[in-house]
Every structure is written in structure tokens, then in C-alpha cells.
Amino acid sequence: DIQMTQSPSSLSASVGDRVSITCRASQTISTYLNWYQHKPGKLPNLLIYAASSLQSGVPSRFSGSGSGTDFTLTISSLQPEDFATYYCQQTYNNLWTFGQGTTLEIK
Amino acid sequence: QVQLVESGGGVVQPGRSLRLSCAASGLNFSDHGMHWVRQAPGKGLEWVAVIWHDGSDEDYVDSVRGRFTISRDNSKNTLFLQMNSLRVEDTAVYYCARGFTVTSVGGRYLDYWGQGTLVTVSS
Numbered sequence: 001d002i003q004m005t006q007s008p009s010s011l012s013a014s015v016g017d018r019v020s021i022t023c024r025a026s027q028t029i030s031t032y033l034n035w036y037q038h039k040p041g042k043l044p045n046l047l048i049y050a051a052s053s054l055q056s057g058v059p060s061r062f063s064g065s066g067s068g069t070d071f072t073l074t075i076s077s078l079q080p081e082d083f084a085t086y087y088c089q090q091t092y093n094n095l096w097t098f099g100q101g102t103t104l105e106i107k
Numbered sequence: 108q109v110q111l112v113e114s115g116g117g118v119v120q121p122g123r124s125l126r127l128s129c130a131a132s133g134l135n136f137s138d139h140g141m142h143w144v145r146q147a148p149g150k151g152l153e154w155v156a157v158i159w160h161d162g163s164d165e166d167y168v169d170s171v172r173g174r175f176t177i178s179r180d181n182s183k184n185t186l187f188l189q190m191n192s193l194r195v196e197d198t199a200v201y202y203c204a205r206g207f208t209v210t211s212v213g214g215r216y217l218d219y220w221g222q223g224t225l226v227t228v229s230s
Contacts, residue, residue, distance in 0.1 A: 050214030091215040101151040
């Protein structure tokens, strides 16, 4: 199975900060990489698909980059509603896997 | 409006079985692969299983292969997860989700999720 490793596992930041979360795959996955935001008591929300395509309705402060094994989610200017847990997910083969998650907390 | 509604969760003893259902509406159910994803208490998301749009194939995470079976009834717009030989570590909220493919950019993702159903495996 393809393993996905996110870093950091947790991150403290302030409103207005620019933050980046990285995700590394254990083998090449081309650009079959998605990013989700998950808040307690809510459903996971797709932010980015195919490594860099912004899902409809998602604010443009979210962006994704990367290919192969290394990927990055960037939030250009943190807003109060962005504090949540973020997951990368690979969909390269039939056995999809998520990263372990990155919790973004208010500093 | 797309709706996915899971049911069938509950408390069960280790070694016993449980069957989850996911009723879909507002989407062309038979056009899409469907997935189960779970989240154990205090843990992250874990992809569990997928079934092809026509039920012709399926696949599983290693930890449930041979114990869980995903199936679907396209005539009733319903997805199932038969869970046998349950273990304490299977305790989680189980979500059904629709798989979607964007062929132009080679993207595959989960776009609609149900609210989840809690499965607790405990003696």
C-alpha cells in the first residue's frame, strides 16, 4: 500500500499568517493527490484535487502544488474559519490512503 | 440535493457481525464508485473500501480484507458494508462517500459524504 506522511502533525499560527503543510508519498503517485479540511462535528470538505486544482467554492487563499512524491498545501492568509485538521489523500491506485492529518491551531 | 444517509451502527461484541447501509438520493448512484471511510475516536481518517459503479469489482484496506464486504444495490440506490469478525480496533464512525473522477486532469476524489454511523466494538 502507498503510505502518506504529512508534516507537521500540528501547527500553531495566527490569523493572517501564510502556512504550508507537506505530504510525502511512499512511491510516485503522479498528481493523484487531494487535500481535505475536517472540522469537529462536520464532514470532510474537499479543498484541492489532482494536486493543484481548486474545488469549486473553495476560497482562493488555498492552493496546492507538487507531483510525484512531494506535495504542499498552502493557505496564503489564515482566516479564523481555517483552523481545522487537514488531510492529504492519494488516489493513484485502487487502495486510496490518507495522511495522518495536520491539526492547525490558533496561536 | 445529494444526500447520503448511513444506518446500522451500534454496539457489538468482538467477533460479532454488523451490516451498515448507506441510502443515496439526488445523484446518479449507478454512475459512481462508492467508498467507505472511517474515523476511530481521536484518530484520523482511514479509507476502508471501494466498490465499482456497477458492482463488478471492489477493494479493501489490508486491515479489513477478508472480514468486511462492500456491496451495492443500484436498483435501490443503496450501499452496504458487511462487517464480520469485528475487533475492538474497528470502533469508529463509518462514512459512506461518493467517488468522483475528473478525466481532464486525472483527478479522483470523494465529493459527497454521509453524516456517518458509529460502530462500537466492545465486550
